[in-house]
Amino acid sequence: MSTPASPSVMSALSPRDTAESRDRRAELAEIDESTSGTVLLFFLAGMAWLLIGTLFALIASYKLHSPEFLNQYAWLTFGRIRTAHLNAVIFGFSAEVAVGVVLWLMCRLCRVPLMAQSVINAAAIFWNVGLVIGIGGILRGDTTGIEYLELPKYATPILFVAFALIAVWTIVVFRFRRERHLYVSQWYILAAVLWFPWLYSTAQLLLVLEPARGTVQAAVNWWFGHNVLGLWFTPIGLAAIYYFLPKVIGRPIHSYYLSVLGFWTLALFYNWNGFHHLVGGPFPAWMITISIVASVMMVIPVVSTAINHHFTMVGHFGKLKYSPTLRFIVFGAVSYTISSLQGVLSSVRWFSEVAHFTHHTVAHAHWGMYAFFTMTMFGSMYYILPRITQREWPSERLISLHFWCTALGIILYVVPLSYGGWLQGKAMLNATTPFLEVVQGTLPWLKIRTVSGLLLALGHVAFFANLIWLLARRFGPYRQPEPMILAGVTPAAPVGK
């Protein structure tokens, strides 16, 4: 950075800029730099999976209203391509970007550089090799047939090793933290990396390696399936929101106590929710009831978190105009509240009687995984990437295109399909409506879904193009020296060098 004597761009813009705060920033830049290669690796691999997963999604979506499309090959059949889509976007895109965000956040918040990057890079490679083998296996027909755990058993041990490395590394960073204060985001991240291996190993053991008897499998399946969302993606999404929201608007989280309340009630209740997927199924009543009660209790963490985020934002909504990070993160935060409350509603018996087994559930899953989680991850990447590459995003237009395509796209996905799914459920409840008539009734909604998928795809391509452009500026032949923020103001030496 420039010497204290000559006022830097930073100090001109921020009067609180002191020698100490500059040291702090230099330290952060150093930490960011240490994570740079690894985080980039996870982000890029994740984005590649996003594009692949989107392509699979478009094919699956189109097939559902026009079944003659690409129906001559077994590997492209709906049952396989849909499953390949799910695994590509969950374990490829979402999980990898999540790991990138987790590592970056954890190092920053603990104020320690990432150690022995090669080990964690190896984990990234393992993870992707495992996924290529696994998703290839699904397309070949080797799926386990268990929802959310379809990756064949010759692929999962590789994934497990990779994940264990990631979890251990995150905990090691935490163990050697130099910052004694623990921030909310760290609670969530620590929880996520401890919970996931437990979930995954239990599920693999009781479902794939040594299957439990009969419907116990379905129980374990949904205990796992719901908790992947609840105890892995949700905490990481919330960790990101808790970090970036206050960071971008420059003011602390509204209430520490609400954060604590939100965290512990989520930890207590979320993991009991899974059996609401089994309402009406072949299980003793207590199992279902316990999950419905826990699902309703989720109102507490969801509402306390929503209030906390809202009051942090109040008075700063104008900043949405300028910060892409904030836009995506706020979109994600609001979606978290809506989708969770909608989830509470879906778990209740009278609602479930109609909506269960319909496209309503699919729409709900996308509220959670896309509108909340994916948008939050996009927002995080907008913040992190310039800091680890020391380049500003090249195109504002592409950012806008990305935001509007994905924001409008996911609304166009979720709202009509939720409604269409509800109508489908209503029609199915009326036993005198012939089944084919129920099927015909879903077609318009399924077609709208394909349109929304095209919008989302366009958004993803825009983001990817911007990302490649950014990397070209950093690593390409025409690399430009440029400060990491405020392009167009006086150029200064790159931060952290």
Added chain:
Amino acid sequence: MNYGPLLFLGILFTLAGSWFGLVLMPNRQLGDLQPHVNTNTAAIYPQPIPGEAAQGREVYRSLGCNYCHTQQVRPDGFGSDIQRGWGKRRSVARDYIYQKPVMLGSSRTGPDLTNIGERQPSYDWHFTHLYNPQTTSKGSIMPSYAYLFDVRKIGYGGASTNALKLSGDFSPGPGFEVVPKPEAVQLVEYLRSLKSSVELPEAPLPKAE
């Protein structure tokens, strides 16, 4: 909350709760369910499905039929499963004790198949439907599984006995015939084996009128 170990323990204990409650407890209650022996007829239910049907089950899983079809009948008064004729009684845990993996399904883009073997025992129907669902169910969105069939020239001996009876747009053209591959036969054997309307103490059949 600046005390790491406490956080750590809290995180582990919370998940331990549901691991105990939603994994171990169901396993204790349902994990060693035995088949039911009817005291009058000595009939045992359920029974493992025979070999060819079991292979067909693998075809079912491999092609992902379970993403459009459930295999669970909800109880009378909750949904219209029984009124739709998808089963005479609700499904209970005992119905599934031999299944690996259990494919309850979570989506009813297509009808429930718990009792498809009772509802639709015809080989011909299943073969033509799988070859192209439009043959039997115009407007269906179920994909065609034509790759489970061979289209071949009719030999000197005349059409094969197992050739599909296809007409109009669906017929493979003069001089050709469509015959099921082994996978298709296995799959249909599996579908035909799907029956669960044996009375159980925990799932009585509705009284006959």
